[in-house]
Amino acid sequence: MAYDTANTYETIELFGLTERDAQLPIPEDHILTDHIIRESFEALLGQLRGTGLEAEIEPLAHGLATILQRRKVALGKEVDRTADKIGALAKSHDGSEIAETALEEAQARFVQLREIVGAIEVMSEAAAECYEIETGHAFIPAAGSRASVRAQETGAVFEARQLLEQHDRETAVKSKVEGVPLIVSGATDWTDVDVIFNTLDKVRERIKQNRNQEIFLCHKGGKHGAEMIAARWARARGVAQARFDPRWSAHGRAAPFKCNDEMLDDKFAATGVVLFGGNGVALNLGQKAEAKGLTVMRVADPAKKTAQD
Template sequence: MTRFTASFSASPKTDSAFDDQAAALNDTRPHPTEAALVQLGRALMTELLDVISDTPLEDFQTLLGEALIGAFHSAAGRIEREADRARDAMRALDRDFDGSEAADVELQEATAKARAGDVATQACELVRDAAAEAWTVSTGEVWTAWRGSRRGTHLTAAQLEAKQAIRAIRNRRAGEADPGGPVVAFRGAPGADTSDDAERIFDALNWARQEWPDMALATTGARGSERLAIKWAQQKGVKLILARADFDTHGKAAPFRANDELIALEPEVCLTLVHSVDRTRADQRPFGPALNFGQKALENGMRHVPIKARAA
């Protein structure tokens, strides 16, 4: 099992916006602080990895680690949906409010439920993101949500599904909500995962961020080089858009359908790394989906920048 030694930065002593929001619930029971929830997430992941280390369960480390993080991600989503239902009730009660004491009590209860749900959702996200940070520090692996979008805390970048981002772009064309900053898309070979590859990928992404400081990074989340790009986005606090390859629906064509979703995001620049820049790697065959993505970028009149090894 690959383990990396690193220290976490200490949590701030001062109250956070989360702590203020929790205190505003006016619940007689003390609420866990942000620092306590962050520590809980780190401790849960560290304990899991320590227990399974050097045991047969180590072979299932990735599955177990991602399941632990995903449990809090799922819980956050379920609580958020409950809070949304409470908000729907609030709107209905406010619309039909008749001034009676019973209606007033019902409206207050729905409001309190929505506010409590919002705090509980954030609490789950804090535990989730702290566990994900500990997972990356300990194993070098990066966790991303398999389904849906992920709202980030101060620990990680936000994550959007490509379909959601595409809809937002279409809305922007219609004069509706602006989805945010420009998109930088990246496709890379799974085998391009050496330290040399990481250096060149980070160089390219740092350049892109200088060009577009409010950029979002779009990729498919595939293993290897694209996971390195995701790690960069999380470290820099850059919004992440994932166009995952849906093999169940599209079979072997899935990576190329994912390319279509990336192109539909209308990226400012398309970055590709078709094979490892490490010349000691035996397999230097270009990665087909990355080649295809570069071709589609040019066909659609988009800027394409291939990532290559440094000049000797």
């Protein structure tokens, strides 16, 4: 695209309104409407009243409102594309760190985009109102429609969307993990299957009696030792699992400790921790759990006790 032939909207797409840091806050509605849109209109158009450029007020006001309208439409399409991307990533997720990172980034971008679309929509409506106040004419975009997508739907399209929404709700209910989280960790060289099966059977039964709830297992997805055996126990008993994979490329050697923090996050409300032997990572998990007031059960490895005897 040649810069000197690009229209205003293309220039904005090229240089402005691009992705921003997701941590930066979105301005509140009153700031968007009053301090940004209305003051911008007044600063630009107010100076043209009573001058030889007064005839340009109407097309300039229309152009400003149309830019925001077009940006809202473009962002709405990007929201749809990102939603499709999330669905595809979730469907093809292979448990790798790359897939996990891609899914997390897509979800974060989706949330960010929805907030941006909401803000642009507020600005777009405010700009349309400013145009109408300034000119006395109803604002009609140069392309597209000012009406919301839902307002343009036919009856058949509306019913189709309702059906899809119902399907999404039913799928979410089926996918929802019920119960209380129980965190399991331990030694990678643990081999005694019976000890882990018997221990988790007892813990599960005790929680059912005390809280009348099923558990679901939280672990770091270890391919060997205690966590691998615990995962086998969960599959054998029909207990749901949540795997917290260490993100080595992001956190380096601290990755397993970051996993401990994630499993102990208050939003998961873990009921307790069971440690089958373990190393410094497991000890760190136990100490942090106790600091949060959680019950920690430590089970010694029978093989190592026998060796010591």
